Amino acid sequence: MRKRKDDMADQVDNIVEVRGLSFMRGDRVIFENASFDFPRGKITAIMGPSGTGKTTLLRLISGQIKPDAGTILVNGQNVPELTRNELYEMRRTMGMLFQSGALFTDRTVYENVAFPLREHTNLPEAMIRDIVLMKLQAVGLRGARNLMPSELSGGMTRRAALARTIALDPDMIMYDEPFAGQDPIAMGVLMELIKLLNQALSLTSLVVSHDIHETASIADKLYVISEGKVIGEGAPKELMNSESPLVRQFMQGLPDGPVPFHYPAQDFEDDMLGGES
Amino acid sequence: MIARLRMIGRSGLNVLQVFGRSGAFVAQSLIGVPNLKRALPLFIRQLYAVGVLSLPIIVVSGLFIGMVLSLQGYTILVDYGSEQAVGQMLALSLVRELGPVVTALLFAGRAGSSLTAEIGLMKATEQITSLEMLGIDPLRYVIAPRLLAGFFAMPLLVMIFNVVGVWGGYLVAVDWLGVYDGSFWSNMQNSTDFYSDVMNGVIKSIVFAFAVSWIAVFQGFDSVPTSEGIGRATTKTVVYSSLAVLGLDFILTAVMFGDF
Amino acid sequence: MRMRTLELSVGLFMLIGFASLAVLALQVSGLSWAPEKGSYTLYASFENIGGLTERSKVTVAGVTVGRVTKITLNKETFSGVVEMAINAEYDNFTADTTAAILTAGLLGEKYIGLISGADEELLKNGAMIEDTQSALVLEDLIGQFLFNKVNE
Numbered sequence: 166m167r168k169r170k171d172d173m174a175d176q177v178d179n180i181v182e183v184r185g186l187s188f189m190r191g192d193r194v195i196f197e198n199a200s201f202d203f204p205r206g207k208i209t210a211i212m213g214p215s216g217t218g219k220t221t222l223l224r225l226i227s228g229q230i231k232p233d234a235g236t237i238l239v240n241g242q243n244v245p246e247l248t249r250n251e252l253y254e255m256r257r258t259m260g261m262l263f264q265s266g267a268l269f270t271d272r273t274v275y276e277n278v279a280f281p282l283r284e285h286t287n288l289p290e291a292m293i294r295d296i297v298l299m300k301l302q303a304v305g306l307r308g309a310r311n312l313m314p315s316e317l318s319g320g321m322t323r324r325a326a327l328a329r330t331i332a333l334d335p336d337m338i339m340y341d342e343p344f345a346g347q348d349p350i351a352m353g354v355l356m357e358l359i360k361l362l363n364q365a366l367s368l369t370s371l372v373v374s375h376d377i378h379e380t381a382s383i384a385d386k387l388y389v390i391s392e393g394k395v396i397g398e399g400a401p402k403e404l405m406n407s408e409s410p411l412v413r414q415f416m417q418g419l420p421d422g423p424v425p426f427h428y429p430a431q432d433f434e435d436d437m438l439g440g441e442s
Numbered sequence: 443m444i445a446r447l448r449m450i451g452r453s454g455l456n457v458l459q460v461f462g463r464s465g466a467f468v469a470q471s472l473i474g475v476p477n478l479k480r481a482l483p484l485f486i487r488q489l490y491a492v493g494v495l496s497l498p499i500i501v502v503s504g505l506f507i508g509m510v511l512s513l514q515g516y517t518i519l520v521d522y523g524s525e526q527a528v529g530q531m532l533a534l535s536l537v538r539e540l541g542p543v544v545t546a547l548l549f550a551g552r553a554g555s556s557l558t559a560e561i562g563l564m565k566a567t568e569q570i571t572s573l574e575m576l577g578i579d580p581l582r583y584v585i586a587p588r589l590l591a592g593f594f595a596m597p598l599l600v601m602i603f604n605v606v607g608v609w610g611g612y613l614v615a616v617d618w619l620g621v622y623d624g625s626f627w628s629n630m631q632n633s634t635d636f637y638s639d640v641m642n643g644v645i646k647s648i649v650f651a652f653a654v655s656w657i658a659v660f661q662g663f664d665s666v667p668t669s670e671g672i673g674r675a676t677t678k679t680v681v682y683s684s685l686a687v688l689g690l691d692f693i694l695t696a697v698m699f700g701d702f
Numbered sequence: 703m704r705m706r707t708l709e710l711s712v713g714l715f716m717l718i719g720f721a722s723l724a725v726l727a728l729q730v731s732g733l734s735w736a737p738e739k740g741s742y743t744l745y746a747s748f749e750n751i752g753g754l755t756e757r758s759k760v761t762v763a764g765v766t767v768g769r770v771t772k773i774t775l776n777k778e779t780f781s782g783v784v785e786m787a788i789n790a791e792y793d794n795f796t797a798d799t800t801a802a803i804l805t806a807g808l809l810g811e812k813y814i815g816l817i818s819g820a821d822e823e824l825l826k827n828g829a830m831i832e833d834t835q836s837a838l839v840l841e842d843l844i845g846q847f848l849f850n851k852v853n854e
Contacts (some may be wrong), residue, residue, distance in 0.1 A: 253577045486709055598715065602724035604730075636727050640730070644723075669710040
């Protein structure tokens with residue numbers, strides 16, 4: 166509680182606060198005593214090389230997996246300690262956009278967006294229709310409402326999934342690699358949408374990505390993580406000129422640096438001359 | 443030596459763990475009062491998928507098995523001059539054994555494997571996680587209707603299999619081989635008891651339905667969400683449920699028809 | 703519309719399933735819808751029941767009137783006591799009724815044949831039939847045959 170008061174004093178209201186997070190998968194350390202703050206109403210991005218547990222962080226925040234140590238406060242509730250029912254209750258206030266979109270393949274786009282409304286509310290059909298069309302209009306897919314997910318392109322799938330995610334008007338949306346594998350136009354559309362939705366619906370957005378330029382251009386705050394630790398934190402511009410060589414290598418996309426180009430191996434000359442060993 | 447003992451112990455513990463996990467999994471999906479208005483359409487959709495779509499294979503195999511039984515029985519019984527007993531042999535072997543067992547094996551291959559693959563695919567495409575994130579329990583929404591549809595559909599399929607099998611046997615014995623149809627039916631009716639034969643067959647089919655649906659759904663939910671993992675899970679479903687059906691059949695037969 | 707055909711086919715499927723159960727009950731196992739008239743119990747004691755089992759038929763003149771419900775051993779006389787459930791419709795067996803264990807065909811199943819006598823008195827529920835003829839045991843028959851041969 167005191168923690169929250171301090172934050173209030175700082176005039177920063179964090180929707181998610183992660184403290185001392187540790188998580189292991191088997192013998193591999195994914196997070197080690199890491200801390201994050203995600204301010205309300207802002208777009209915060211989490212960046213880092215592949216395999217550093219960016220997606221894992223989203224899954225930890227949404228309570229799909231439990232950390233080995235640390236607290237994850239979402240709106241003041243500690244996620245790892247919630248019961249199953251409380252967890253499902255909490256998830257209604259957050260949305261998640263998956264890399265694959267994860268639309269229900271046996272339903273049309275319209276039915277996909279209507280799904281959470283039908284499951285969680287008792288709204289009359291006419292009202293559901295109005296809401297669905299509004300959400301589809303927001304992502305520009307009102308005309309595609311009768312298509313099946315298999316008929317959509319990759320970018321359209323993500324937009325349809327986004328419409329479904331905002332159907333229940335969540336407080337926060339987590340985007341898992343929203344730009345991965347998209348053509349430049351679809352990427353531009355998605356960037357615009359994330360920014361627009363964040364302003365129009367006064368959302369909080371968490372973006373996990375390794376597309377530096379796109380992410381840096383829409384994010385208010387960036388975290389760079391590597392090997393389970395936060396190695397850089399701040400506004401995108403600050404990080405571009407960071408002191409840390411590792412952050413700089415990542416932000417500027419240099420092939421060699423603290424993260425070596427070569428997989429650890431014995432000396433090249435020895436290897437070539439050594440023959441069988 | 444000690445290492446080998448440890449390995450045996452560890453694999454034993456693993457097996458126990460899987461049983462515990464899958465038991466908890468079934469309990470969690472079935473306990474609680476469902477919302478009928480929302481659950482019924484889901485249930486009907488699954489009943490269609492596992493029941494109606496399995497009908498063709500059940501009907502065709504029932505017909506052929508009945509015909510083969512009749513033909514084989516006739517060739518043996520005719521040597522003893524008691525070919526009219528073919529009705530008795532046909533009905534008893536179908537109702538007690540072949541109906542429940544063959545239906546369960548076909549059900550595992552047809553409906554069980556597709557259940558596993560479907561759930562595995564939903565997992566691989568993050569649809570299961572996405573349900574969780576929409577605040578909907580996938581156990582209640584995805585798993586429960588499929589389990590219940592399996593429990594419900596299989597006994598009905600067994601009944602249909604039995605009737606089609608008897609009809610196929612009748613065709614061969616009476617219409618083709620010329621067994622007198624009055625003694626065909628009376629022999630059958632005299633030897634088959636409704637409670638101890640037909641109902642025991644129904645009980646068997648319910649037990650098999652539980653085993654096969656449980657294995658299929660759990661393998662799907664527990665699969666590694668890659669195309670290789672789903673393939674392996676589907677194979678496991680068919681292998682495990684076939685073994686479970688045959689093993690349970692022996693136990694049930696011993697309890698029901700054995701003289702203790 | 704799609705949902706409707708789906709519901710229709712599922713309904714049809716369930717109908718066929720339950721109809722099949724009815725066919726199995728009526729045509730295959732010969733269960734009749736006529737309400738069970740109830741039954742009464744008779745006992746018969748045999749020196750040798752030779753292969754008679756529970757659920758075997760009890761017949762009179764070839765007509766089935768009941769079935770064997772239980773077979774026990776009388777510990778004092780060492781004879782087999784057979785409990786029979788006789789259809790309540792046939793309640794006029796005389797007290798001197800005889801019971802025999804018969805065989806359907808040469809090697810077929812064993813069943814009990816009752817032959818009513820001429821006595822005025824009738825058998826009541828729980829009565830014991832004293833006049834019985836045991837099952838034919840092939841080995842005994844052969845033994846007797848050989849014994850007679852030797853005696854000749």
